Amino acid sequence: MKKHLATLLSAVFHPLLVPSYLAGLVELQQATGGSRLWTVVVFTFLLPTGAAMLLLRLGRIDSLEMPRRQQRAWPLGLAALSFGAGAGWLHWQHAAPALVVGLAGMAVAVLLTFLITLRWKISAHGVGMGGAAGLLLALYLQHRIGPAWVLVAAGLAAAVGWARLALRAHTSAQVWAGLALGVSVALGCSMVLALG
Numbered sequence: 001m002k003k004h005l006a007t008l009l010s011a012v013f014h015p016l017l018v019p020s021y022l023a024g025l026v027e028l029q030q031a032t033g034g035s036r037l038w039t040v041v042v043f044t045f046l047l048p049t050g051a052a053m054l055l056l057r058l059g060r061i062d063s064l065e066m067p068r069r070q071q072r073a074w075p076l077g078l079a080a081l082s083f084g085a086g087a088g089w090l091h092w093q094h095a096a097p098a099l100v101v102g103l104a105g106m107a108v109a110v111l112l113t114f115l116i117t118l119r120w121k122i123s124a125h126g127v128g129m130g131g132a133a134g135l136l137l138a139l140y141l142q143h144r145i146g147p148a149w150v151l152v153a154a155g156l157a158a159a160v161g162w163a164r165l166a167l168r169a170h171t172s173a174q175v176w177a178g179l180a181l182g183v184s185v186a187l188g189c190s191m192v193l194a195l196g
Contacts, residue, residue, distance in 0.1 A: 006163035013160045015128035016079070019044035019106055022132055026099070029145060036095050040103065043086025048079040067169065069121040076114035076124070083107035098193055105189030106131060109182055116181075123170045126178020129157035133179075134186025142190070 023040035052075045055061045061071040087104035109127050116122045133153040139145045161175045170178075 002166055006166035009160050009163035010125060010167060010169070013125065013129060013156060015110075015124045016045045016048050018128040018132050019083075019103070022102075022135060023099070025149070036090065036093075036099055039086060039090060039093070039095075040099075043082050043089065044079075044103070044106065047082040047085075048075070051075065051078040051082070065169075069117055072117045072121070072124075073114060076110060076117055080107055080111040080114050083110050101189050101193050102135060105185050105192075108189075109185040112181060112185070113178075116177075121170065121174055122181065123161075123164055123175045123178030125160050125164050126157075126170070126175045127182040128178075129153075129160045130179035130182025130184075131186045132182070133157045134183035135190070137183075138187055138190030142194075 020041045023037050066072045084107040091100045136149045136153045140150045164170045
């Protein structure tokens with residue numbers, strides 16, 4: 001049962017899905033009708049997932065779970081490019097600065113995850129959930145969302161961290177480092193927006 005729950009949490013809160021959840025939440029809060037949500041889904045989920053499937057088919061990776069650190073470089077590098085292209089597309093489409101900077105920040109977080117992964121296996125799940133918690137904390141501090149969202153994000157980040165440990169996918173240091181990286185980049189992006 002414990003392993004099933006850990007697997008479910010890891011799948012539902014996969015790092016490529018978290019940006020879509022965040023964009024959906026922002027769209028819901030701002031009642032914009034989901035106009036930018038599909039852009040986020042394409043650049044942060046569909047394109048990186050398609051690239052990973054292609055790498056699997058070409059034999060560059062053994063599985064989509066990529067348990068070996070050495071096999072994570074290509075998928076993370078391609079995901080960073082896709083996230084960055086998504087931020088560029090949103091900028092070109094004159095999307096709200098918060099959305100553009102948020103997606104650019106996610107691209108930076110994925111790029112840093114890629115660079116760290118060249119030497120050490122940081123938790124990408126931790127980066128994604130830390131980024132989500134950091135972004136929602138920043139929105140709360142700007143009085144744009146209520147505190148419940150921050151508490152939910154923190155609880156989910158803790159649950160996903162537990163899941164990665166329960167599945168023995170990471171050490172506690174790798175999970176904590178991922179969470180710290182995600183939170184730091186998200187809060188850094190919110191400072192860029194506040195200063196801009």
